[in-house]
Amino acid sequence: MRSPTLRSHLAPLLLPLALLAAAGCKSSAAEPTPEGVPATISNEFTVSAQVVAVAPSQRALSLRLEDGSTVDLRVDEAVRNYDQIAVGDTLRVRYRESLSATKLPKGSTPTPAEASFAAARAEQGAKPGAGVGITVSLRVRIESIDRDRAIVVFAPASGDLIAHHLRTPEGRAFVEGLQVGDVVQLDYAEGLAMGVDRL
Secondary structure (H helix, E strand, O other): OOOHHHHHHHHHHHHHHHHHHHOOOEEEEOOOOOOOOOEEEEEEEEEEEEEEEEEHHHOEEEEEEOOOOEEEEEOOOOOEOHHHOOOOOEEEEEEEEEEEEEEOOOOOOOEEEEEEEEEEEOOOOOOOEEEEEEEEEEEEEEEEEEOOOOEEEEEOOOOOOEEEEOOOHHHHHHHHOOOOOOEEEEEEEEEEEEEEEOO
8 A cells, every 4th residue: 555656755764664574563444435435444553672782873773673683774864863862762663554535426527646745853852753744635537347356447637547456355345336437535644653762
């Protein structure tokens, strides 16, 4: 569900997420609903890692993950107050993403994507931390539905065709209520917050 463009914008702060393959992921999804009411799928998790070494000149850290493994990473300039990070501190990463799909009334038309991006970082002197988020909204027209293979093809306002494999039961159930020619509003949001706690 994550887009390559989003990853490239958030790469400096998302680096720790590469470490999180072993972290738990909690998913929730609303039951498919009638026209005009969104069906939403979301994922979120929080992970902690203990700082076991600090290399200030390279803005680098060595972290011990919850499973006992260790990893080295570089902390981007966006994480203010890096110089306050010390061995024994705990790095906490909170991540959330959601996709909402709403079947629109007949006569609706596709619209270009609208995106917004926000970033924040800790005040000077506060605990090190940073947060980023992005939202993307667009309307697409359903061009074809292959229910046996769980593939839907849709077109945004540009007219490009995009094929999407439906990976969740909720997504497949939502598409069951669609027909070719329907217009669907898609709203995607992704956010990441990083902070350091001293225990």
